[in-house]
Amino acid sequence: MKRRYAIGFLTIATLAIFWFLATGPLALISPGRFPSPPDVWASLKQVSTKGYANGLLYQHVLHSLKLVALGFVVAIGTGVPLGLLMGWSRRAEAIINPVFSIIRPIPPLAWIPLAILWLGLGDAAKVMVIWFAAFVPSVINSFTGVRRIEPYVIEAARMLGTPRWRFVREVLIPAAAPLIFTGMRLSLQASWTTLVAAELVGALYGLGRILNVAQQDIYPGMIFVGMACVAILGWATTRLLAEVETRSLPWIQMARA
Amino acid sequence: MAVITFEGVRKSFGHNGGGFLALEKIDLTIADKEFVAIVGPSGCGKTTCMRMVAGFEFPTAGTVNVDGHRVTGPGPNRAVVFQQFALFPWKTVSENIALGLRNKGVEKLEREKRVHQAVELMGLEGYEGAFPHQLSGGMQQRVAIARAYVLEPDVLLMDEPFGALDAQTRTTMQEELVRIARRNPRTVLFITHAVEEAVYLADRVVIMTRRPGRIKEVIDIRSVRTAEKWDKYERIEDVMDLESFVHWRTHIWRSLREEKSGQDR
Numbered sequence: 001m002k003r004r005y006a007i008g009f010l011t012i013a014t015l016a017i018f019w020f021l022a023t024g025p026l027a028l029i030s031p032g033r034f035p036s037p038p039d040v041w042a043s044l045k046q047v048s049t050k051g052y053a054n055g056l057l058y059q060h061v062l063h064s065l066k067l068v069a070l071g072f073v074v075a076i077g078t079g080v081p082l083g084l085l086m087g088w089s090r091r092a093e094a095i096i097n098p099v100f101s102i103i104r105p106i107p108p109l110a111w112i113p114l115a116i117l118w119l120g121l122g123d124a125a126k127v128m129v130i131w132f133a134a135f136v137p138s139v140i141n142s143f144t145g146v147r148r149i150e151p152y153v154i155e156a157a158r159m160l161g162t163p164r165w166r167f168v169r170e171v172l173i174p175a176a177a178p179l180i181f182t183g184m185r186l187s188l189q190a191s192w193t194t195l196v197a198a199e200l201v202g203a204l205y206g207l208g209r210i211l212n213v214a215q216q217d218i219y220p221g222m223i224f225v226g227m228a229c230v231a232i233l234g235w236a237t238t239r240l241l242a243e244v245e246t247r248s249l250p251w252i253q254m255a256r257a
Numbered sequence: 258m259a260v261i262t263f264e265g266v267r268k269s270f271g272h273n274g275g276g277f278l279a280l281e282k283i284d285l286t287i288a289d290k291e292f293v294a295i296v297g298p299s300g301c302g303k304t305t306c307m308r309m310v311a312g313f314e315f316p317t318a319g320t321v322n323v324d325g326h327r328v329t330g331p332g333p334n335r336a337v338v339f340q341q342f343a344l345f346p347w348k349t350v351s352e353n354i355a356l357g358l359r360n361k362g363v364e365k366l367e368r369e370k371r372v373h374q375a376v377e378l379m380g381l382e383g384y385e386g387a388f389p390h391q392l393s394g395g396m397q398q399r400v401a402i403a404r405a406y407v408l409e410p411d412v413l414l415m416d417e418p419f420g421a422l423d424a425q426t427r428t429t430m431q432e433e434l435v436r437i438a439r440r441n442p443r444t445v446l447f448i449t450h451a452v453e454e455a456v457y458l459a460d461r462v463v464i465m466t467r468r469p470g471r472i473k474e475v476i477d478i479r480s481v482r483t484a485e486k487w488d489k490y491e492r493i494e495d496v497m498d499l500e501s502f503v504h505w506r507t508h509i510w511r512s513l514r515e516e517k518s519g520q521d522r
Contacts, residue, residue, distance in 0.1 A: 150341070150343070152339045152341050152343040153343055153345065155311075155313055155331070155337070155339070155343065156337070156339065156343040156344075156345070157345075157356075158313075158330075158331040159311060159331045159332070159333065159335070159336065159337045160333055160336075160356050160357035160360055160404070160408075161331075161332055161333040161357065161360040161361065162356065162360050163360060166359075166360070170345075170348075170356070171345065174345070174347040175345075175347075177347070249347070250388075251346050251347045251388040251389075251390065
């Protein structure tokens with residue numbers, strides 16, 4: 001494990017040195033197209049202290065983070081129960097699936113114009129687009145999670161006389177939990193992708209807004225800062241979710257060990 | 258009291274020409290606290306018989322009754338031990354055993370006492386907090402048996418419970434089951450394809466024909482066991498050496514082989 005980390009670190013360090021040399025001393029790449037490390041540093045300083053695109057960096061970050069969190073929670077809060085319901089009840093599946101099948105192939109970003117038309121450039125439109133994008137993987141994976149439960153586990157629960165709600169809480173959900181978490185992870189990624197795209201199209205704050213304004217200003221350093229922030233936040237929130245998963249499913253960790 | 262009766266039971270699966278007849282003319286009465294083993298060629302419907310008593314399947318014609326009541330669904334008075342153990346991997350050993358008692362509304366103190374007794378009965382002391390994945394197959398099946406026994410069910414249904422275990426573990430479990438069954442007798446319906454197991458464990462052995470399964474022969478092992486004093490031997494291999502055991506084992510083997518060769522033709 002340590003060896004793997006060391007190799008990963010070396011790869012990134014090599015890339016960073018190459019980046020520094022290529023944009024600086026060797027002048028292989030024009031700074032107008034690809035920013036040098038000092039350019040990025042200057043942009044980071046500017047957006048952190050003086051502000052850029054209507055706000056300071058932390059304001060943009062918090063704003064994007066807030067919308068992702070909101071959209072993600074709404075998406076999994078609706079998607080997971082819907083998927084579980086469709087997995088458990090053939091009737092619910094028969095009713096919901098046709099609608100779901102029509103909506104599913106629409107690329108989430110295609111909802112942006114409608115969302116802006118309905119809800120304007122504010123937060124509500126973004127939450128709506130994130131919701132539409134992020135709830136799909138949660139539905140599909142929760143559904144599959146239920147369908148993949150071994151029939152004899154369900155029979156064992158019935159044989160023990162497990163009442164309905166206890167069955168849902170103590171059998172159905174834990175049995176489907178590994179796939180529910182897979183769905184949530186994909187939902188989280190979809191949340192970030194969609195948010196940045198939605199902010200690119202029209203927003204007053206946020207990381208997408210930084211990217212959009214930086215593009216119009218032809219400001220590669222700032223574009224880099226925006227991208228790096230999205231990458232770091234995306235990574236950090238995914239880690240956080242993985243941590244929640246590890247703690248919620250102790251029996252799976254035991255099985256792997 | 259728990260008497261199981263099959264009356265004129267027929268069972269077919271599927272419909273409109275795509276189906277097949279699984280069981281036909283099953284008439285059988287299992288007395289209270291009797292241990293009955295059903296053996297038969299694979300696909301003969303022996304597991305389906307058990308599943309109809311459990312309430313997982315229903316006869317196409319005829320009735321399956323427990324204590325005179327038609328079986329309408331699963332319930333904790335008919336505990337099932339599955340071949341695949343069917344434990345809840347996210348629950349610890351004691352949580353697995355306790356679930357049925359919680360469902361029955363047994364008070365916490367009483368519950369803990371009974372779970373502890375079941376743990377002791379099955380030799381699971383020290384593993385109460387373990388998850389099923391941490392246990393061997395034999396230990397997992399002990400948990401499943403404890404989970405069934407703790408409910409003090411009238412009927413115990415076992416579907417090839419030792420089929421997934423290695424030969425040694427299997428033997429130990431068979432001996433344990435005999436020990437438990439003598440100490441704490443229940444009405445047991447035991448499905449197996451292992452002839453020795455059936456003869457060693459059961460009071461009566463039911464031999465089934467190939468599909469569609471019918472009852473071919475019912476052998477009263479209990480009278481042989483009593484007459485030949487099998488119970489004075491503690492070890493399974495000593496019982497298996499007895500002439501009376503060998504006789505009935507061979508008899509059942511022959512009977513099953515007839516079914517199998519008929520199937521191949």
